[in-house]
Amino acid sequence: MTDILDKIDSKALHDWNSPENRRRVQKRYARDRLLKIAGLTAIGLAVLLLGILVTSLLYSARSAVTQSMVELEYFIDPAKVSRDAPERGSYRSIVKKAVLTHYPEVTNRRQQRKIVKILSGGVSYLVRDHVVANPDVMGKTISLKLPLSDPFDQLNKGVIRRDLPENQRRVSDKEIAWFDVMVKKDLIHNPINWGLIFNNDSRRPEVAGLRGAIVGSFYILLVCFLISFPVGIAAAVYLEEFARKSRMNDIIEVNINNLAAVPSVVFGLLGLAVFLGFFGLPRSAPLVGGMVLSLMTLPTIIIAARAALKAVPPSIREAALGMGASRHQVIQHHVLPLAMPGILTGTIIGLAQALGETAPLLLIGMNAFITSDPGSIMEPATALPTQIYSWADSPERGFTSRTSAAIIVLLGFLVIMNTVAIILRQKFEKKW
């Protein structure tokens, strides 16, 4: 022992102010700072990436916020539309006439056809729908604001730049000249694009909207809630309040934890093989989508509900039991009402996850092209995330900005749901 102490040059060891020691301390603190800077950089990177994600989506969505419309006078010619069956009429020629009155000098048929294409191909259907809804316009001239076709919509918004050489843009100089005739007559408007939310899906981006997808997602979440909420509460109450320690209950617990981590696409395979294959339920139906998603949401709700039940102090239970209540009465009358805010918070968070889930819905066919909103949970439908997927896959330029806009609508719903959950938690959760 003493030998060792003798060998050490004690002066060097204890002289904290020697240059070597100072350098060493400085080096140690430099390393500390390095770690700190690395951590800060990591956080900065995460925030930056989030910022890029949000701004790029907003930037890309900006041109879908408005929709270019053209205001024209349509003469509903009784010779072309039958009074008895207004849904069958040659609305195409009505639209053609309405457009071409502004171009009396163009007589070439091919050029005329090109001019009509400044308007969306869906315009004749929109005029038809208007006439069917208001049959008294027959024989009158009506003024309607209806959407432009995708290339001219993009041109009007400046996405297609006029200063590019002609062969690099989708509209020719001549088409731009025709378009400018309408601009000069002040016929082109650019109102807020409510159609994005209130129209149904379409192959034409300028008239495509999210209505069917929103209704479909609503039905899916409704089914998912109706199944997973009661079942989740029942399972949580059993596991937390009644189950004794047994092999079976251990298996159930491990099972729930593992289910929460199973990839979502596997649930899609389950739905495809069991709900569609074995039970023969209809493809693309919100019922099946809701059932599959409820199986995925169930573990989330059970785990949240168990935590909420656990947070209710035992004194409440003991007091009620002491008053002669049965165990079921204790839970129904005291424990569950006290745990309900926590359970609801967990349920809303689970439903928000379900709202964004895509892969299982793709496997049960909810990416179908459907142009009407579903009337019931058995009719084919799409959902918001699957609609985003289909639009992202579409080649038309107009769909890119619409996909971003649809994503912002979806994120808006998610933010609302999560805010409600947070408010619920802060307002009603009791601290014991």
Add this chain to the structure above:
Amino acid sequence: MTTLAFASILIMSAMGYFIGRRRSLAIVNGERYRLHSRPVYHGAFVALWIGIPTTLFVLLWLLFQYSVIDSLLIGSMSADLTEGRSGEQVQLILNEVKSIAAGNFFNIPSPEIQDLANTYNALVAKFRWMLVASAIVIAAAILLFTLSRISDSFRARQGVEKVLDGVMIGCSLIAILTTLGIVVSLVVESLRFFSKVPFYEFLFGLNWEPQIPIREGQVAAEGAFGAIPVFTGTLLIAGISLLVAVPIGLLAAIYLTQYAKSRLRAFIKPLLEFLAGVPTVVYGFFAVLVVAPAMKEWGAGIGLDIAPNSAIAAGAVMGIMLIPFVSSLSDDAISAVPQSLTDSSLGLGATKGETILNILLPAALPGIIGGILLAASRAIGETMIVVMAAGLIATLTLNPFEAVTTVTVQIVTLLIGDTAFDNPKTLSAFALGLLLFIVTLFLNVIALRIVQKYREKYD
């Protein structure tokens, strides 16, 4: 009509509730204290006993209704229609009859088939009415029987609670049933796949071209089902995503738990939670819209040829998705280390950085590794990002700048818009799904084990 059946069950149950409650009160002439159970429980007893068995009956009926109708219809076919035909051909006739019955036909059907279609429609209508009628009869019978049991000493509350016990146990079993359903459906379809494609060829084959010959003897249409390139693609993308997520997530967690002031934490935490709540389809679109083109341009700038759907773009975006996941799990692991350990290290004169690197991280390592394993399992099972941003063609490569495909991409593309379960192309998706399920389950179980074992050490 099924709506009507369920509605009648609901109405009958509600009726049972009110009748049962009034009956119990009537028995004791309104003197409540003479009843063993409160009137509410008498009503609930009747309602539950009507509702649950009748609902089960209706569900079972719906499950088997169509197969019974089918066999009745086949039985009613005249002999010359079924004579000398195989079961499959009879099935074809059956399908034709059904589509005509639904009103879809392209040419005018033969009178025989038209007759059968009419019979089919009549049968379906008859079965529907029978369903509603028998549901009401069963409910009425139960109503009469349970009402006869109501008396002042009847232990209705115990009866109700027993039923509720059963319901709750049944609900807890749904989790097990789900797992069983997943395992059984994946295994059954995979076995059918392996009866057509040998097991070793699937696991060790180097060629993945899941086509099937459309017609007999077609050239170059023999499908190949060797999944090795799909596996390497999956691992490549998952590996890239972990390379992005683990350093950023871990360093962020270290900074947030050790260095950050509480105000910064209060600002960053919700941001990370938002990042975690963004649906994966959004990340997929972000990859296609921004990341992939940016990488392609960047690659072109330094003379690299990066494919538009390169593994690195998909992996990087998946990494962004995993950052909050890794960071919150590392946060948990670091916070679980007892304060006394770090305090003693700091007391001995170690700098904060030294304490973190030499004391905190080694102590939290099992938890962090568990978190990384969970992240890996998520990366392997993640679907939408790769479906939108990765390739479709399976190439055996480890070059991150090329397009590769993954297990989940193949599952989705093989099954979209295809419902026939009789060819190796669609069945192979289930074999891939089984493998995915096993691998992710394995990773999850190990991760949860590590995390749990480690927690016990400090508690």
